[in-house]
Amino acid sequence: MGKPEAVLSPxxxxxxxxxxxxxxxxxxxxxxxxxxxxxxxxxxxRRPEVGGVMVRGRMGGTGAPFNLGEMTVTRCSLxxxxxxxxxxxxxxxxxxxxxxxxxxxxxxxxxxxxxxxDAVLAPLETAQVASRAARAAKAAATKVDFFTxxxxxx
Amino acid sequence: xxxxxxxxxxxxxxxxxxxxxxxxxxxxxAELTVPQIREQLALAVNRVMTExxxxxxxxxxxxxxxxxxxxxxxxxxxxAYRTTLPRIGHSHPVETGKMACDRRVSATFKDVxxxxxxxxxxxxxxxxxxxxxxxxxxxxxxVEADPRIEPTPHVTSFLNKxxxxxxxxxxxxTPPDLTREPLxxxxxxxxxxxxxxxxxxxxxxxxxxxxxxxxxxxxxxxGELRIGKVAVEMDIPELGFAIEIGEVELTECETxxxxxxxxxxxxxxxxxxxLTFGQTERKAISMAxxxxxxxxxxxxxxxxxxxxxxxxFVLYHCDNIQATGFLEHIKLPHYVDxxxxxxxxxxxxxEIASASAEERTxxxxx
Numbered sequence: 417m418g419k420p421e422a423v424l425s426p427x428x429x430x431x432x433x434x435x436x437x438x439x440x441x442x443x444x445x446x447x448x449x450x451x452x453x454x455x456x457x458x459x460x461x462r463r464p465e466v467g468g469v470m471v472r473g474r475m476g477g478t479g480a481p482f483n484l485g486e487m488t489v490t491r492c493s494l495x496x497x498x499x500x501x502x503x504x505x506x507x508x509x510x511x512x513x514x515x516x517x518x519x520x521x522x523x524x525x526x527x528x529x530x531x532x533x534d535a536v537l538a539p540l541e542t543a544q545v546a547s548r549a550a551r552a553a554k555a556a557a558t559k560v561d562f563f564t565x566x567x568x569x570x
Numbered sequence: 571x572x573x574x575x576x577x578x579x580x581x582x583x584x585x586x587x588x589x590x591x592x593x594x595x596x597x598x599x600a601e602l603t604v605p606q607i608r609e610q611l612a613l614a615v616n617r618v619m620t621e622x623x624x625x626x627x628x629x630x631x632x633x634x635x636x637x638x639x640x641x642x643x644x645x646x647x648x649x650a651y652r653t654t655l656p657r658i659g660h661s662h663p664v665e666t667g668k669m670a671c672d673r674r675v676s677a678t679f680k681d682v683x684x685x686x687x688x689x690x691x692x693x694x695x696x697x698x699x700x701x702x703x704x705x706x707x708x709x710x711x712x713v714e715a716d717p718r719i720e721p722t723p724h725v726t727s728f729l730n731k732x733x734x735x736x737x738x739x740x741x742x743x744t745p746p747d748l749t750r751e752p753l754x755x756x757x758x759x760x761x762x763x764x765x766x767x768x769x770x771x772x773x774x775x776x777x778x779x780x781x782x783x784x785x786x787x788x789x790x791x792x793g794e795l796r797i798g799k800v801a802v803e804m805d806i807p808e809l810g811f812a813i814e815i816g817e818v819e820l821t822e823c824e825t826x827x828x829x830x831x832x833x834x835x836x837x838x839x840x841x842x843x844x845l846t847f848g849q850t851e852r853k854a855i856s857m858a859x860x861x862x863x864x865x866x867x868x869x870x871x872x873x874x875x876x877x878x879x880x881x882x883f884v885l886y887h888c889d890n891i892q893a894t895g896f897l898e899h900i901k902l903p904h905y906v907d908x909x910x911x912x913x914x915x916x917x918x919x920x921e922i923a924s925a926s927a928e929e930r931t932x933x934x935x936x
Contacts, residue, residue, distance in 0.1 A: 424811055432811060432814075435806075435813040435814075436801070436814030436815075440814065465656065468624065468656070469657075470657065470661065470747065471661045472660055472745065473763075474663040475760070476726065476843050477724050480739065480759075481663040481742075481743070481745050482759070483745050483748070485767060485847060486624050486657075486749075487802065487815075488625070489815050503806065503809065505813065506815075507816025508626065508816075509626070509629075552670060552717030552718060553716070554714055555671060555673070555687050555718075556716055558673075558687055558688040558690075558691075559687045559715070560685065560686040
């Protein structure tokens, strides 16, 4: 068996959700939403760096793990003057997107969380849900409807 | 005699300048952009990502542009870039059972939960050239229907319930990594799968085809083929928990093969597995066949002398970058090597000539 999943606190659960949302966000949309906000100064704890993450699969989809290949990821960490530490992890090589993801992560831990949720996270989520639903709808239209010819009596 | 060869810098610089000009081609034709390649030559991009072993569509598209469409050269560029990346970590194994499927077909069961979803496939096209694509025109819009919300279960899970198919036991073992340690034989299945994923599509395809034609006979059914996006999760040390760091499009193929049973196993179906980046189904199916073929020894079925049963043959020859490197190096200057060969041949000829001259003198004397 694999490692048992750690049980997360409710705070960790929501942070996990917004960080995942930011990681998969579209850089242009994130920049647009953040650009409309007044953003605080911060200090770098780790400047944005591009690296590789080895993606693993499972044999037969459910079995033992193997190394499939890497993907590019950019990460950084920063601290606001008010003390919150934000981490940014985004897919790809966009350092600015990583910085913005870290800023959102930090701000979400402070008094501006509601503002950030409405102005940034909600639109990102809407966009992701819409794009996923559009693909699923096109896939559904290519589902085969089998019909059988009934022959003979009864 | 040793002849030191220097020079050629000017010729090389000029050759590269000309290469750049040729790459651009006729300047009255609009230049290709990297996003155009990424969006419109997506299957080439997918192959470069899979064999380059790096999921980054922009970089793969750039590599294709730089290599003038030579995909092996593009894969080479991606592999070289990959080595410069610091390794941030490794992901949790992706959950392909939760894939948002664009395509999902089974050749073994007609009525599977989730159904047969064709997706954007070349299957059932007539393979006639479409001259409309030579003209700019409107693209027909894809039709939409009620989307499936719940995840699509794996087809093999149904066979599993009956015990008709060998189970794939989960394990928390750390798999070996080809990019960290050189390939050593015998390889375990994890290492083989990594090598096959990165392996040349043409080579893996031919190996798979050879098993179908009877070289290491094994008749495979495509139990399931699915293409779609899965989330990638990774543990973040500074957080103490895992987050999604992105999502990748994958092609997954599960083949099922009849297995007559062995001393310890009852008759059941065995499995082959293929997993590749992007929409790359020919490669994923081929990989699954070759995976199953290379499992013969561990499954206790007859191992023939066929190439596809020979782990060393397959794994040491499937990497097109290694193969290209060794193959193409023979076009580079080998002046000194060849000079010594030439001297050797001259010497051998001289020896034979003098021996037969001696022979003739002897004959004449007698």
